[in-house]
Amino acid sequence: MTTDFSNSVILPENLPAIEAAEFNPVDPKFLKILYINYSIMGVILGLSLLVFFLIIKAEVPEFILWISFGLFAGIMAWSLIIIRLSFSKRGYLIREKDIAYQRGLIRYKLTSIPFNRIQHVELIQTFIAKRMNLATIKVYTAGSSSDDLEIPGLPLGAASQIREFLTGKISPDEQD
Amino acid sequence: MNRIDFSQPRRQSIKGLILIFFQEGRSAIKFFWPILVPLVLSKNSDKKLFVVGATLAVGLILILIHTILYYRKFLFHIDDQNFILNKGYLNRKTLTIPIERIQNVNTNQTLLQQFLKVMSVEIDTAGSSKKELKILSLSKPAAVQLAMQLSRYLEAKQTNNPEDQEEPVQKEKLILQLTNRDLLRIGISQNHFQTAFLLFIFCAQFYSQVKEYFQEKAEKYFQEAFVFISQSGWAIISSMIVFFLIISFLYSMIRTLVLYYDLRFNKLNQSYRIVSGLLTRKNLLVPFRKIQQLNWETGPVKKLFGIYKVNILQATSGVAVKTPLIEVPGCLHKHVELLKSDLFGPDELKDQPVIRSSGIYFRRTWIYKGWVPAGLCSPLMILDWRYVFLLMAWILFMLIYSRLTLQKSYFQINQDHIRVSSGAISHKFKQMEFHKVQHLKFSQSLFYKKLGVASLEVGNASGKITIPFIDVKIARDLYDYLLWYAETSSRFWM
Structure with missing residues (x-):
């Protein structure tokens, strides 16, 4: 069924393939932030589950509670492993004309934005990230959804450099 | 018509007082109704009348004062380069909009405004994130002139041709006008199942909101209803479905009438103008x-x-912020062809080979939309074993649905255009030019890596087009190609 792609489009010779490029890893300290965020969420979820169990305890057989709790613990442990394993997949790439970010082991995602489409660039530091001297770069395009391109876990120095660089790339016509 | 001078700060029409009063009153009611309802519903006593009356009086006076202050401090004018709007009495706010940044100037007239013979003017810009640039009430000539003065810059910018600026008013060509018979057809062809579902959700939400105030009564009724439903079972469920469908059919008809009454679709030199609506x-x-x-x-x-x-x-x-979605129902084939040729030139995509989604898309749709919901609903079988048939029917229906989804999932491209087909029961097409690409997203799940399929998302300034489950090689090539195209194209995306 599938028609050969190169028949329908005349591709320019030696089109740069993003797949072949070497991505820069994010700061290893960012893994700590991921763990902290994850634990906060885990504790909140665990506590609410506990409260919920205490309420319905009388009406549900005990083994069901144990199974559910085991399931919860299993899922949490599994996600922890996934966070660790997928961490090395995270990376960003700044080429001559565009910026890209990739992430995800189970569900791999790669996003690119050409410089000439950037509307503005934001540098964000969450409370925890501030302590670790890390920052997030957010790149907006026209009509962008919030998940357009976000690079978390950058050392603050590198993040400001990237922001300066990208802001310089925005064509004067586009600047506010 | 005398040329109105907008270079001095001016207020809106005095009739705006009435409109502001209603607008602000409505938002006040929207905000305070959870407090007002229990007050009105509370036990009758001598004091009640007084309290309710006093509250209303104070509220009305406050809104009135607010209206007058708001009106007095709402000033706008045009200087050489900018449209300037001053507003607010506690917090003064000055909005300065460079005229070259203005994207659209829309005029609008609600029923009340028609009655008062005024219009509202809305100025749309790229970049501003709030819809603050709205002047509620201008006399019709003032509104038209303001829109014209602002759009003149707009058209001049578009063409960049000094001769075109002299051209006073563009000729409008009527492309399509909907008659009442067209409206009837459009109403019938709406997706009634979707409306019924939304209606059901709305009722459920309304019920849960109102419940708090009528707790006791509601519980009693609810219990009665529940007993009634569980006793009569299938009959009541099917009659409820029929009921919701009839209601939603009527609703679609009314909605179609209100939104698209006397829709006129006009073509200007370099733009379209769409006028429609019954009340507004x-x-x-x-x-x-x-x-x-x-x-x-x-x-x-x-x-x-x-x-x-x-x-x-x-x-x-x-x-x-969503720019108003421009919807033109009831187009004939020739209208679609006309739009396509206006926006994209001659249709070269027609003869391009069709690239289809992988068969895996069928499997995934069937599992996610058929088996998973059926599995989640399987405990119903404990209540009544006959649910087995319902669940089986659902899975079978989704089998056909998923087949149709796969059949319609394909795309065609040439050097600078893409057309993506999707849908199951209905058939949808999306088309865009490559120089409008804003971002690209490639995604691939671990499970599909071995099978060599991936999905692509092509973003533009109005949203995105997803191409699901295509060959990974095609997805990667297309990714690189579109990125290269957006980076090297000399055409501006807007």
């Missing part, structure tokens, strides 16, 4: 260059009538 006459001007994407859709009933629903997607301003 909407008047939208859409410059071609602002259009990012064209969608058109047909379905089983629509096919019968030979009509298409067309959506024209414009660049959105800022995050989280």
